[in-house]
Amino acid sequence: MPQVVRSRIGALHGPSPVPPLPHRFRSLADREAVEVLHRAARVLVASLPALTDRLVEALYAQEPAYRTAIDSDRAEVWQEVHHSLRHNVGSLIQPREFRESAHRTSRWIGEIRAEQGVPLDAVLHAFRMGGAMVWQDLVDETARRDPDDIRLLVHVAADVWNFVDEHCAVVADAYRQAERRLSWRRENRQRLMVAALLDGTARIADLAEAAEMLGLPEQGRYAVLAVAGGPRGPGSAARPALTLPAAPEVVVLWHPGQDAEFAILPLAGSPGELSELAAALDVPAGVRAGIGSAVDGLAALGDARRLAETALRACPASGGTVLLDEHLPDALVVSSPSLAGALADRVLGPLDRLDPADRDVIVETLTAWLDADGSAQRAAARLYCHRNTVLNRLRRFEQLTGRCLTRPRDAVEVSLALAGRRLLGST
Numbered sequence: 217m218p219q220v221v222r223s224r225i226g227a228l229h230g231p232s233p234v235p236p237l238p239h240r241f242r243s244l245a246d247r248e249a250v251e252v253l254h255r256a257a258r259v260l261v262a263s264l265p266a267l268t269d270r271l272v273e274a275l276y277a278q279e280p281a282y283r284t285a286i287d288s289d290r291a292e293v294w295q296e297v298h299h300s301l302r303h304n305v306g307s308l309i310q311p312r313e314f315r316e317s318a319h320r321t322s323r324w325i326g327e328i329r330a331e332q333g334v335p336l337d338a339v340l341h342a343f344r345m346g347g348a349m350v351w352q353d354l355v356d357e358t359a360r361r362d363p364d365d366i367r368l369l370v371h372v373a374a375d376v377w378n379f380v381d382e383h384c385a386v387v388a389d390a391y392r393q394a395e396r397r398l399s400w401r402r403e404n405r406q407r408l409m410v411a412a413l414l415d416g417t418a419r420i421a422d423l424a425e426a427a428e429m430l431g432l433p434e435q436g437r438y439a440v441l442a443v444a445g446g447p448r449g450p451g452s453a454a455r456p457a458l459t460l461p462a463a464p465e466v467v468v469l470w471h472p473g474q475d476a477e478f479a480i481l482p483l484a485g486s487p488g489e490l491s492e493l494a495a496a497l498d499v500p501a502g503v504r505a506g507i508g509s510a511v512d513g514l515a516a517l518g519d520a521r522r523l524a525e526t527a528l529r530a531c532p533a534s535g536g537t538v539l540l541d542e543h544l545p546d547a548l549v550v551s552s553p554s555l556a557g558a559l560a561d562r563v564l565g566p567l568d569r570l571d572p573a574d575r576d577v578i579v580e581t582l583t584a585w586l587d588a589d590g591s592a593q594r595a596a597a598r599l600y601c602h603r604n605t606v607l608n609r610l611r612r613f614e615q616l617t618g619r620c621l622t623r624p625r626d627a628v629e630v631s632l633a634l635a636g637r638r639l640l641g642s643t
Contacts, residue, residue: 249371256357256369257308260350264305267353268298271346278345281338297346300325304383305350308376322383326390331398336391340384347380406430410471414440414478416518423514430469437483438517439490439510442524444476445503445535476528478521483510494539504531507539526551530639549635556636563633566616578616579634581609586631590621 260267272294275282286293303321306314322343329339354376358365409426412418418426427434469480483489490507499505508523527540529550540547549556567575581599585606588594592610596603610621619626 246371249368252358252365252368253354253372253376254309255361256354257305259357260305260353261302261309264298264301267349268294268301271297271301271349274345274349275342279338279341281334282342285332285334296325296328301346301350304346304379307379318383319386322386323390326387327394330391330394336388339387339391343384343387344380347377351376351380406469407471410469410480413514413517414471414480414521416521418515418518420515426514432480432482432514435513437485437510437512438514438520439481439483439493440508440517440520440524441479441481442476442506442508442521442528443479443499443503444528476525478524480517480520481507490539490541494537494542497537499535499537502535504528504533504535505537506531507537509540532638545632546635546639549632550639553640556632556640559629560633560636560640563617563619563629564637566618567613570616578609578613579637581606582613582630583634585610585621586627586634 272286272290275293275297276286282293300318300321303314303318307318326339330336351373355366355369358369406429409418409422409429412422413426423434426432432438471478471480481493490510494507497505497507506524506527506529508520508525508527511517511520511523523540526547527538527543530540530543530546531538538546564579567578570578581595584595584598585592588598592603592606596606599606614620619630621627621630
């Protein structure tokens with residue numbers, strides 16, 4: 217028997233607004249054609265289990281994406297196919313009674329296949345295979361009953377294929393909607409997981425799942441980058457634009473905080489890696505960046521975030537990058553603002569009795585001398601004055617404060633006091 221099948225193949229399953237088979241006929245031939253279709257479709261309804269068996273076998277043989285699902289639970293796939301065929305073949309006979317239930321079935325199939333990760337192309341191929349098999353069975357049954365009726369069946373072929381195309385569209389729409397929901401859930405879950413890791417509230421039992429979800433090694437080496445300042449907007453889009461000198465394959469995960477943005481930085485573990493990263497970090501003007509010390513494992517990311525926040529607090533208000541490991545004294549100061557303030561008042565308090573301009577000159581000279589590692593000559597070059605001028609100002613500081621800059625303990629206290637004034641904004 218020649219195969220009376222159009223090249224366009226459809227699949228019987230799912231939902232979508234397409235008109236059912238017509239109830240008013242343009243001619244007697246149309247009416248007779250629908251009667252032929254109904255007779256053949258009733259036979260298909262009576263033999264649905266066998267038709268279902270054949271379609272499941274065809275899916276297994278011709279659609280690799282369905283093979284795993286069938287191997288996993290053939291009975292479940294069989295029931296799904298049988299349910300879809302029953303509603304869709306029923307729709308050919310009684311469109312009004314079966315149309316909505318057939319749509320619901322197709323929507324359901326599109327959704328569960330999206331959740332299972334079966335490619336949409338494979339799902340549509342399965343529907344088209346079902347449509348082709350049903351149409352061929354309609355043709356074969358008509359030919360068996362009366363070969364002359366095949367010419368009548370052609371009159372409703374377009375309606376049948378429109379019905380198939382309608383359900384393919386319904387399945388595709390349901391699949392894409394489900395895919396968008398799943399994508400949102402994954403992204404939201406990832407955000408929550410990153411937040412829990414950085415807050416230090418992630419459960420040990422969840423670390424393996426977090427590693428898989430984020431594509432990061434559970435026992436890898438990490439640092440956290442904190443960024444603040446610059447123009448801010450809603451959500452993660454508020455992150456200041458800066459360039460991370462990381463390899464393309466490195467996963468950098470950003471998380472918005474209340475006062476800063478945080479990024480998890482996977483490290484290779486090479487010596488000087490953080491120093492190189494800090495030096496290469498392109499930070500826009502007015503933006504502050506702090507990089508904490510390296511930690512081992514995802515479980516320690518909460519500590520890494522706190523270290524990054526400390527580095528950020530040690531960053532000047534004018535902006536720049538602070539690597540915590542290279543600014544530990546400043547980190548000590550900002551870690552305890554009240555103690556740092558008390559130390560600054562105790563060491564530098566006597567200078568506050570001077571005229572502000574006079575006080576600022578002494579503080580500037582003292583800072584330049586410390587930055588020059590105690591060299592009056594280099595400090596003088598920085599300040600554009602004579603070396604003896606520097607020494608005179610340092611002696612005056614010692615007289616006013618009772619400190620001796622050649623005594624190590626006093627030099628440490630003076631250095632920390634100056635850092636306190638600079639970082640905490642005291643005057």
